[in-house]
Amino acid sequence: MELAFVIIATVTLGGAVAVMSLRHLVHCALALVVTFAGLGAMYLLLSAEFVAFVQLLVYVGAVAILIVFALLLTRSATVEPHQGLLHSKVAGVGIALLAFGTIISALLTSSRFDRTQITAPSLTVRQIGEELMTRYVLPLEVIGLLLTAATIGAVVIAMDERKVADRSKSAEPEHAAEDKHG
Amino acid sequence: MDIGQLINSILNDPDQVFVLTKAFVVGKFPEGAQPLVSILLSILPILSVFPGLFALTTILERKGLGRIQNRMGPNRVGPFGILQPVADGIKALIKEDVVPRAADKVVHFLAPVVIVIPVIMSYAVLPVGRNMVAIDLDAGLLFFFAVGASTELAVFMAGWSSRNKYSLLGAMRAIGQMISYEIPLILSAITVVMAVGSLSTTSMVDAQAGYYGWLPNWYVFTPWGFAGFLLFLTAATAESNRSPFDIPEGESEIIAGYFVEYSGFKFALFFLGEYLGLFAVSGLAITLFLGGWHAPLPFLEWIPSWCWFFVKLMCFIVLFIWLRGTLPRLRQDQLMNFAWKFMLPLTLINIVVAGIWRFLEPGMLRWAVCAAILAAAYVLLARGLTAARGVAPREYRYAEN
Numbered sequence: 026m027e028l029a030f031v032i033i034a035t036v037t038l039g040g041a042v043a044v045m046s047l048r049h050l051v052h053c054a055l056a057l058v059v060t061f062a063g064l065g066a067m068y069l070l071l072s073a074e075f076v077a078f079v080q081l082l083v084y085v086g087a088v089a090i091l092i093v094f095a096l097l098l099t100r101s102a103t104v105e106p107h108q109g110l111l112h113s114k115v116a117g118v119g120i121a122l123l124a125f126g127t128i129i130s131a132l133l134t135s136s137r138f139d140r141t142q143i144t145a146p147s148l149t150v151r152q153i154g155e156e157l158m159t160r161y162v163l164p165l166e167v168i169g170l171l172l173t174a175a176t177i178g179a180v181v182i183a184m185d186e187r188k189v190a191d192r193s194k195s196a197e198p199e200h201a202a203e204d205k206h207g
Numbered sequence: 208m209d210i211g212q213l214i215n216s217i218l219n220d221p222d223q224v225f226v227l228t229k230a231f232v233v234g235k236f237p238e239g240a241q242p243l244v245s246i247l248l249s250i251l252p253i254l255s256v257f258p259g260l261f262a263l264t265t266i267l268e269r270k271g272l273g274r275i276q277n278r279m280g281p282n283r284v285g286p287f288g289i290l291q292p293v294a295d296g297i298k299a300l301i302k303e304d305v306v307p308r309a310a311d312k313v314v315h316f317l318a319p320v321v322i323v324i325p326v327i328m329s330y331a332v333l334p335v336g337r338n339m340v341a342i343d344l345d346a347g348l349l350f351f352f353a354v355g356a357s358t359e360l361a362v363f364m365a366g367w368s369s370r371n372k373y374s375l376l377g378a379m380r381a382i383g384q385m386i387s388y389e390i391p392l393i394l395s396a397i398t399v400v401m402a403v404g405s406l407s408t409t410s411m412v413d414a415q416a417g418y419y420g421w422l423p424n425w426y427v428f429t430p431w432g433f434a435g436f437l438l439f440l441t442a443a444t445a446e447s448n449r450s451p452f453d454i455p456e457g458e459s460e461i462i463a464g465y466f467v468e469y470s471g472f473k474f475a476l477f478f479l480g481e482y483l484g485l486f487a488v489s490g491l492a493i494t495l496f497l498g499g500w501h502a503p504l505p506f507l508e509w510i511p512s513w514c515w516f517f518v519k520l521m522c523f524i525v526l527f528i529w530l531r532g533t534l535p536r537l538r539q540d541q542l543m544n545f546a547w548k549f550m551l552p553l554t555l556i557n558i559v560v561a562g563i564w565r566f567l568e569p570g571m572l573r574w575a576v577c578a579a580i581l582a583a584a585y586v587l588l589a590r591g592l593t594a595a596r597g598v599a600p601r602e603y604r605y606a607e608n
Contacts, residue, residue: 078353086356
């Protein structure tokens with residue numbers, strides 16, 4: 026258990042560091058995938074099977090591909106190494122430490138994370154499914170509707186407007202004449 | 208337990224020969240090492256049997272394609288050329304490994320590794336026989352698709368790192384195709400999940416035990432199961448870049464697509480990954496629709512369960528070789544139209560039909576209603592799509608009679 030945690034945490038953090046420090050954007054994206062996969066493994070270690078597999082399916086299978094495609098299609102893959110906002114490394118490290126300290130102190134003093142009471146819940150995929158289909162059915166449906174609307178919107182934006190206009194303009198007989206050749 | 212008892216119990220139940228042998232070997236180790244040995248003994252057969260099957264398939268495929276194309280196929284190494292895979296393997300190992308000078312060395316090296324490892328991991332949830340599954344996960348089907356999701360990334364890594372326009376084009380084609388066909392693949396598998404009420408692959412096989420008279424209780428013999436099986440098979444063919452969906456490789460247009468800049472054993476690894484992916488997805492089709500390791504007829508049950516799994520797998524392999532030898536390659540737009548306009552609506556309708564099947568009384572009426580809905584959807588979709596594209600019977604101007 027301990028050894029597995031150390032290995033997974035090292036890989037995940039290593040990936041995260043690589044995302045920030047590598048110069049080439051595609052390398053950064055690939056390192057991000059390592060972090061995603063490491064997080065998935067961490068969920069698995071915490072016996073959250075369903076979340077782990079969905080993490081892999083969604084982040085490694087879809088989000089990573091999306092990022093990579095966006096990089097390629099916007100031609101940023103050949104972008105020159107750029108300078109960050111802050112030129113001084115000391116200031117950067119200082120700000121990072123300050124932010125990290127704030128988050129950690131907030132977490133440690135928070136009453137929501139009472140470490141003494143934590144017991145690992147045994148949750149099966151069946152239970153998650155039943156909850157989704159009974160108690161959380163409305164949010165699920167709303168999200169489904171939202172995603173469908175977003176997909177349709179994306180298709181409408183991506184559609185070639187000129188072509189659509191042409192098709193609606195062109196009369197039926199013309200179409201029939203075209204088909205004879207094909 | 209000594210060796211005599213082991214042999215006795217194997218003779219009593221030849222079906223469990225591997226399970227009993229594993230338990231016997233694990234028992235010989237000290238208490239602390241037993242979990243590790245048990246895991247290793249589950250992994251080793253997967254690592255040896257399926258790559259072995261890959262070697263067998265390469266020779267079968269070359270022989271079969273040769274037969275279809277009216278030529279001999281490989282016949283020089285060993286009797287009837289059956290040692291050809293050995294020669295191919297040695298050739299791949301001793302070949303020079305050429306890496307393009309402009310290539311991204313690290314990513315170029317990692318891509319073939321990343322393509323093979325997840326595929327091998329997906330075998331962990333395939334039940335190849337009674338009590339023979341490496342890990343019986345509660346969400347086994349989800350695991351299968353989750354590890355399979357990284358294949359697209361490996362393809363991208365290979366195509367991008369080669370710094371070759373054919374590679375990049377091939378990778379783009381492959382990723383577009385895989386994403387498009389993953390949706391019908393998963394949606395057609397969902398019908399079985401609905402019928403079984405579980406994501407575990409072993410419970411899917413258990414749910415298909417038994418017979419109606421002489422007909423096995425497999426899901427492929429229900430209307431939604433039959434439609435789902437055909438949709439799954441089509442999507443699986445596209446997922447594994449097999450002909451007629453092999454445009455990512457398209458030898459005549461982009462040479463070999465994303466692995467054109469690979470040579471030697473890395474090239475062999477790409478082939479291995481592709482074929483192992485094909486076997487895995489065929490194995491999943493067997494588990495979902497063809498009753499897993501169950502025998503097709505009641506009087507054949509004396510044959511061990513793992514034999515049935517591999518017999519079914521070999522049938523799939525032969526089918527894929529046959530398809531490759533006889534079907535022409537699709538065009539990119541045809542491929543996308545087929546996935547999004549035909550397969551996706553049909554899989555969605557199939558899910559509804561599976562729901563109707565679940566809530567109707569068993570009997571002829573249920574059969575008729577579900578089959579009628581599916582047939583109507585199929586005909587209307589096909590007619591509507593061909594009419595929308597203005598496809599009509601071809602008119603021959605000069606070749607009339």
